[in-house]
Amino acid sequence: MTQPQSTISKKSGSISLRHYVAGSIVTLLALLIGVALSSRNTHAPSVQEYYSLMESRIGYWLILGNTRHCGLYPKGQLLPFPISKAHRAMEKKLHARLSLPAGSRVLDAGAGSGHVAMYMARQGIRVQAIDITPHHIVDARRTVEKNGLGDWIQVAEGDYHDLSAFSDSSFDGIYTMETFVHADDPKKALAEFWRVLKPGGVLVMHEGDFNRDSEKLRDVLRLSHCGNTLREGQYRELITKTGFVDYDLEDLSDQVLPLWRFFGVLGYIPYKVLRVFGLQDRAINVMAGVETWLNWKDGRYISVRAVKPQ
Numbered sequence: 261m262t263q264p265q266s267t268i269s270k271k272s273g274s275i276s277l278r279h280y281v282a283g284s285i286v287t288l289l290a291l292l293i294g295v296a297l298s299s300r301n302t303h304a305p306s307v308q309e310y311y312s313l314m315e316s317r318i319g320y321w322l323i324l325g326n327t328r329h330c331g332l333y334p335k336g337q338l339l340p341f342p343i344s345k346a347h348r349a350m351e352k353k354l355h356a357r358l359s360l361p362a363g364s365r366v367l368d369a370g371a372g373s374g375h376v377a378m379y380m381a382r383q384g385i386r387v388q389a390i391d392i393t394p395h396h397i398v399d400a401r402r403t404v405e406k407n408g409l410g411d412w413i414q415v416a417e418g419d420y421h422d423l424s425a426f427s428d429s430s431f432d433g434i435y436t437m438e439t440f441v442h443a444d445d446p447k448k449a450l451a452e453f454w455r456v457l458k459p460g461g462v463l464v465m466h467e468g469d470f471n472r473d474s475e476k477l478r479d480v481l482r483l484s485h486c487g488n489t490l491r492e493g494q495y496r497e498l499i500t501k502t503g504f505v506d507y508d509l510e511d512l513s514d515q516v517l518p519l520w521r522f523f524g525v526l527g528y529i530p531y532k533v534l535r536v537f538g539l540q541d542r543a544i545n546v547m548a549g550v551e552t553w554l555n556w557k558d559g560r561y562i563s564v565r566a567v568k569p570q
């Protein structure tokens with residue numbers, strides 16, 4: 261197979277500031293309509309319920325182009341634009357952390373609409389993408405085909421807690437891009453990652469590492485199905501207990517701040533208004549944006565890398 265060429269950056273880089281502002285305003289309007297129509301959200305939604313909310317669908321589509329992860333920025337940058345450039349920078353970082361040669365086969369555990377997988381494929385990596393949310397799978401298949409990457413990326417519906425569809429030692433690498441935060445049983449998922457990785461295989465996780473006991477973030481974590489997120493700092497313990505070696509952690513919090521600051525500023529007034537009426541939990545993404553920004557010290561953004569020994 262000839263290595264696919266990188267073609268998206270020019271196109272996506274041309275998205276203007278006007279696009280983001282218009283997108284953000286439409287998102288807020290959709291959100292207010294959603295709030296008016298919805299009932300009080302007192303339960304803990306499943307992953308699929310969270311991603312199926314009108315607010316999630318519209319927000320991720322309009323503001324993030326359905327790439328559902330943070331952008332990576334130079335330290336000290338104030339504004340998050342262009343967001344697509346920062347998305348590609350984060351994917352580049354993950355690819356560098358995997359440090360696998362072209363031709364390697366990796367598992368994208370929680371692939372969303374497939375944008376990370378497409379970045380990997382363009383570097384000559386073969387990707388098995390799985391996701392638990394049906395409409396993300398439909399979107400990933402369509403996007404992968406549209407970009408002519410069908411020979412490089414297989415897309416399947418699946419839960420990373422149960423990888424029985426894949427045999428032992430079948431991947432050179434596994435990555436999670438902001439999806440392990442949703443794990444109901446992190447130990448079980450890691451045991452599965454271990455099983456399907458080849459000896460010498462690499463695991464890289466780009467994740468939020470929140471303080472689960474944070475009073476301020478409790479509702480955000482519950483409503484976005486991150487309620488079982490690890491205790492802050494627990495990654496090392498869990499990953500090394502699974503048997504992985506060469507554990508390495510990079511704290512990227514400063515480099516993801518511009519986008520969260522943008523969400524925080526954009527959502528601040530609508531969020532405060534909703535709070536006055538006790539309606540804030542009907543707008544989980546606005547709540548997450550504002551509360552995460554206001555309580556930045558109650559979490560961090562990390563890149564974790566570990567290796568299954570030979």
Ligand SMILES: C[S@@+](CC[C@H](N)C(=O)[O-])C[C@H]1O[C@@H](n2cnc3c(N)ncnc32)[C@H](O)[C@@H]1O
Nearest residue numbers: 328329370371372391392393419420437439442
């Ligand atoms: C924040 S999005 C990230 C998507 C993608 N990695 C990206 O960066 O665009 C999290 C994704 O993880 C998926 N997910 C959550 N729990 C999962 C599980 N147990 N198994 C597979 N996918 C899961 C969700 O459906 C969602 O698509």
